[in-house]
Amino acid sequence: AQKVTQAQTEISVVEKEDVTLDCVYETRDTTYYLFWYKQPPSGELVFLIRRNSFDEQNEISGRYSWNFQKSTSSFNFTITASQVVDSAVYFCALSERPEYGNKLVFGAGTILRVKS
C-alpha cells in the first residue's frame, strides 16, 4: 500500500528564514508521481510541483526548491527567504501510474507559520 508521511505537524519561522518541509513516501510501484500542494487560509488547494519517479533532478522555482531522493524515499520542499504569504498548510502526495487512476495519497500536511 502507498503511504506518505509528513512528520512535521507544524513549523514556525521568522520571515526571511529558510525552511524545509519533509516528505517520506512508501510504494511498491516503480512508476509513481510525487506532488506538493499548498493550502492557504482561504482553503483552496494550489498545485506546486509534480515529479515522476524516473526524474531525480532537483528543481528550483523562484524561492521554492525540491529535493527528490529515491534512495531515501524522500521528496523534501525548501522555501528560501520565507515570507508571511508562505503561511499555509503544505501537503505532499503520491500517485500511482496514470492508467490505474491517478489516485492521490496525501500526507497529513505541515502547517507553516511565517512571522514578520
Add this chain to the structure above:
Amino acid sequence: NAGVTQTPKFRILKIGQSMTLQCTQDMNHNYMYWYRQDPGMGLKLIYYSVGAGITDKGEVPNGYNVSRSTTEDFPLRLELAAPSQTSVYFCASSRRTGSGNTIYFGEGSWLTVV
C-alpha cells in the same frame, strides 16, 4: 478558465437529511475524484471515476454515492447525513496519461452536519 467547479461552497445539514454536492469540469478530463478533508488531516479519497459510466470506491466510500453520466459532471450524494460527514469536500480532475496527469482541485465545499 473555470477549471473544476463545485457547488455549494457552504452547507449545513441536519442529521438524516440528504444532499448532492455538484462538480463539473471543463477541461475534458477523463478522471474525476471526490476527496474529503477532516480538520488537521490530509485528504482522503471517497470515490473516483476513470470515465463516463465508470465509478469506483476510494478509501472512505461509506455513506456516499456517485454517478458519472457525462465526462464533465461527477456529483457526490450524501444519504442520511451523519455528524461524521462534517468535512470539507474537494472535487478534482485529471487527464489519463502523459505529462498532463496533474490533478486539479475545485475550491472545496464546507459541509456541517448538526
